[in-house]
Amino acid sequence: MQNCAIELKNIRKTFGPVVANDGINLQINRGEILCLLGENGSGKTTLMNMLSGIYQPDSGSIYANGEEVFIRSPHDAYKYGIGMIHQHYHLVDVFTAAQNIILGLDEKMDIAAVNDKVKDICDRYGFQVDPRKKVYDMSVSQKQTVEIVKVLYRGAEILILDEPTAVLTPQETDKLFAVLRNMRADGKAIVLITHKLAEVLSVSDKVAILRKGKYIATVNTKETSQQELTDMMVGHSVTLNIDRPKYDKPADKLIIEGLTVTDREGIKRLDNVSFTAKTGEILGVAGIAGSGQRELLESITGLYPITSGSIKFVNDKSENIELVGKTPMQIRQVGVGMGFVPEDRLGMGLVGSMGMTNNMMLRSWRKGKGVFFNKKEPENLANKVWKDLEVVTPSTEFPVRRMSGGNIQKVLVGREIASRPPVLLTAYAVRGLDINTSYAIYNLLTEQKMNGSAVMYVGEELDVLLELCDRILVLCAGQVSGIVDARKTTKEEIGLLMTTVGGSKEAN
Numbered sequence: 129m130q131n132c133a134i135e136l137k138n139i140r141k142t143f144g145p146v147v148a149n150d151g152i153n154l155q156i157n158r159g160e161i162l163c164l165l166g167e168n169g170s171g172k173t174t175l176m177n178m179l180s181g182i183y184q185p186d187s188g189s190i191y192a193n194g195e196e197v198f199i200r201s202p203h204d205a206y207k208y209g210i211g212m213i214h215q216h217y218h219l220v221d222v223f224t225a226a227q228n229i230i231l232g233l234d235e236k237m238d239i240a241a242v243n244d245k246v247k248d249i250c251d252r253y254g255f256q257v258d259p260r261k262k263v264y265d266m267s268v269s270q271k272q273t274v275e276i277v278k279v280l281y282r283g284a285e286i287l288i289l290d291e292p293t294a295v296l297t298p299q300e301t302d303k304l305f306a307v308l309r310n311m312r313a314d315g316k317a318i319v320l321i322t323h324k325l326a327e328v329l330s331v332s333d334k335v336a337i338l339r340k341g342k343y344i345a346t347v348n349t350k351e352t353s354q355q356e357l358t359d360m361m362v363g364h365s366v367t368l369n370i371d372r373p374k375y376d377k378p379a380d381k382l383i384i385e386g387l388t389v390t391d392r393e394g395i396k397r398l399d400n401v402s403f404t405a406k407t408g409e410i411l412g413v414a415g416i417a418g419s420g421q422r423e424l425l426e427s428i429t430g431l432y433p434i435t436s437g438s439i440k441f442v443n444d445k446s447e448n449i450e451l452v453g454k455t456p457m458q459i460r461q462v463g464v465g466m467g468f469v470p471e472d473r474l475g476m477g478l479v480g481s482m483g484m485t486n487n488m489m490l491r492s493w494r495k496g497k498g499v500f501f502n503k504k505e506p507e508n509l510a511n512k513v514w515k516d517l518e519v520v521t522p523s524t525e526f527p528v529r530r531m532s533g534g535n536i537q538k539v540l541v542g543r544e545i546a547s548r549p550p551v552l553l554t555a556y557a558v559r560g561l562d563i564n565t566s567y568a569i570y571n572l573l574t575e576q577k578m579n580g581s582a583v584m585y586v587g588e589e590l591d592v593l594l595e596l597c598d599r600i601l602v603l604c605a606g607q608v609s610g611i612v613d614a615r616k617t618t619k620e621e622i623g624l625l626m627t628t629v630g631g632s633k634e635a636n
Contacts, residue, residue: 131157131158131159132155132156132157132158132194133156133192133193133209133286133317134155134156134179134190134191134192134286134317135154135155135156135190135191136152136154136175136191137188137189137190137191138152138153138188138189139151139152139187139188139189139190140185140187140188141171141174141178141185141186143530144530145522146520146522148169148171148175148341149174149175149178149341150171150340150341150342151188151342151343152171152188152341152343154175154346156286156317157317157334158285158315158316158317159312159313159316160312160317160318161308161309161312161318161320161331161332161333161334162317162318162319162320162332162333162336162346163319163320163321163322163328163331163332163334163335163336164176164319164320164321164338165322165323165325165328165336165337165338165357165361166337166339166361166562167339167340167361167362167518167562167563167565168532168537168538168561168562169340169341169520169531169532169535170338170339170340170341171341172321173290173321173532175338176212176288176319176321178190178199179199179210179212179286179288180199180202180210180211180212180288181199181201181203181204181205181210182202184199184200192208192209192210206279206282206283208286209283209284209285209286210284210286210288211278211279211280211282211284211286211287211288212279212287212288212289212290213275213276213279213287213288213289213290213292214275214290215290215291215294217272217275219263219271219275221262221264222262222263222264223262223263224259224261224262224263225257225258225259225260225261225266225270225274225277226239226242226243226246226259226260228263228274229242229246229259229274229277229278229281230281233282243259246259246281247259249280249281250273250277252314253307253310253311253314254303254307255273255307256273256303257270257274267416268416269296269297269300269303272292272296276289276307285315285316285317286316286318286319287311287316287317287318287319288318288319288321289318289319289320289321290321291321291322291323292304292322293322293324293327294559294588297623297626297627298619298620298622299627305327305330305331308320312333320332323561323562323563324589324591325354325563326354326591328349328357329352332349334348334349335347335349335352335357337357337360339361339363344361345360347360358563358564361562361563361564362562366564366567367567368563368567370567370570370571370574370592370595370596371574372574372595372598372615373574375407375408375409375578375580376408377407377408378406378407378409379406379442380405380406380407380442381406381441381442381550381551382404382428382441382442382551382582383404383438383439383442384402384403384404384405384428384437385402385438385440386400386402386437386438387400387401387424387427387436387437387439388400388401388435388437389423389427389432389434390435391423396435397420397423397606398423398424398606398607399605399606399607400437401420401424401437401603401606401607401608403601403608403611405582405584406582407550407580407582408577408578408580408581408582409577409582409583409598409599410573410574410577410583410584410585410596410597410598411582411585411597411600412586412596412597412599412600412601412614413584413585413587413600413601413602413603414587414590414593414600414601414602414603414622414625415602415603415626416604416626416627419603419604419605419626420603420605421586421603422555423606424586424603425553425555425584425586427439428451428466428551428553429456429459429466429553430455430458430459431456434453437452438450438452439451439452441551443464449462449464451464466549466551468544468553478528478536478539480527480529481527481529482528483523483525483526483528484510484513484519484524484525484526484528484539485503485506486506487510487528487539487543488506488507488509488510488513488543489503507524509542510524511524512542512546513538513539513542513546516542516568517538517542517565517569518538518564519531519535519539519542520532520535521535537557537559537561538561538565541557541572545572548579548581549581550580550581550582551581551584552576552581552582552583553584554583554584554585554586555586556587557569557573557585557587558570558589558592559588570592570596573596574596585597590619590623591619593622594614594617594618594619594622595614596614597614598613598614598615599611599612599613599614600612600622602625602626604625604626604627604628604629605629607629609626609628610625610628612625
């Protein structure tokens with residue numbers, strides 16, 4: 129117990145009828161990196177949110193340095209040396225790194241002294257960030273660094289990182305892990321929430337597994353494997369293979385030429401983008417966050433205004449239908465079928481106050497006559513998605529906004545895939561999903577491909593892009609830096625293309 133920084137005893141947390149944590153016991157030690165694993169809805173983030181002061185447990189005890197503590201706010205958490213770095217950064221773009229780091233602190237600060245202290249922290253652990261640099265000039269990894277330094281500046285000895293590598297290149301991930309190892313050597317206790325098992329095995333000392341709100345076990349990383357961890361998470365044996373069959377007769381389905389889009393501030397989000405998406409193919413789209421992935425998919429579906437260029441859809445009669453200038457409604461009316469899984473789940477994909485059945489009905493409401501709708505088909509689809517993707521919800525009428533992020537994702541992806549569109553566009557289709565559900569989604573996408581759909585898969589996990597996709601389109605700063613054969617390329621090559629503006633590498 130000498131190295132124990134935090135101990136949780138019999139922690140229970142409920143949200144109405146849903147039990148998020150059920151009698152959890154967990155120990156977090158100094159000088160260790162602990163990975164927290166579990167399926168969606170297993171209670172990982174809820175548990176860590178209680179440590180960081182966002183939630184309070186219904187029952188059970190939290191001990192810091194051997195003494196029982198009551199953490200009622202993030203301020204209390206800092207008092208006990210606990211800092212959490214969330215997936216979505218809380219930074220002010222027009223402030224410098226140093227200004228963001230001291231934002232919210234009561235005492236008056238000499239900015240020169242703050243800059244010096246920030247630089248000392250960076251030098252100590254191997255961070256690379258200029259305290260005088262404005263946030264709007266930073267890369268995603270630099271913004272993440274600011275968030276980590278922010279909690280260290282406030283004296284955090286226990287750091288909790290929620291999916292920290294989700295938006296990083298392989299090279300940036302390696303740098304982050306080097307920093308985490310330096311912090312571990314300095315005696316920090318680090319908790320990592322991640323779904324990437326290869327990363328778990330490479331950086332952690334121990335792995336704690338939760339399943340359906342219950343604590344299963346803590347194992348030494350050196351003594352386990354991906355298969356064993358997955359089986360413990362799910363409760364039964366799972367196959368960890370992505371099948372990538374070849375489609376016999378691929379044909380052009382979407383032809384993009386010279387696509388350029390500009391945002392309201394006059395900044396080019398896409399610059400002369402050209403490529404072709406084929407039937408019977410999964411075309412992966414890789415790039416650092418903010419490289420134009422979102423704008424690309426929204427442009428194709430008519431949701432983003434296009435400055436110049438052409439988007440042609442090839443119909444069953446081999447006719448090219450120009451989509452530029454058409455609204456999403458007009459695109460549907462000319463017979464262009466598309467399934468779109470957007471990045472913003474509740475903002476663009478689902479109605480949060482509705483249950484699964486009514487959200488399924490959004491896809492088919494135009495088939496109704498007058499005010500009368502056939503609810504049987506959406507209800508059957510809702511039950512199928514609930515069962516097949518194991519959505520954690522009390523019923524298909526339960527409001528989706530009250531579900532966990534991963535379960536919201538399952539509802540949206542299941543609905544779009546079930547519509548069997550000729551073109552299926554997905555933005556981070558498995559973001560935040562547990563490994564079991566992720567593999568179910570990969571199989572569903574492959575089924576759509578083999579049914580003759582043209583599938584575009586915007587992803588952030590390069591291992592998956594390499595295993596799942598047929599070709600990979602790489603974007604950097606809104607430009608195509610390469611189109612490569614997924615069967616013949618490497619993570620390192622894609623990582624390099626992700627940071628290279630322009631380029632001409634293409635696989636036929």
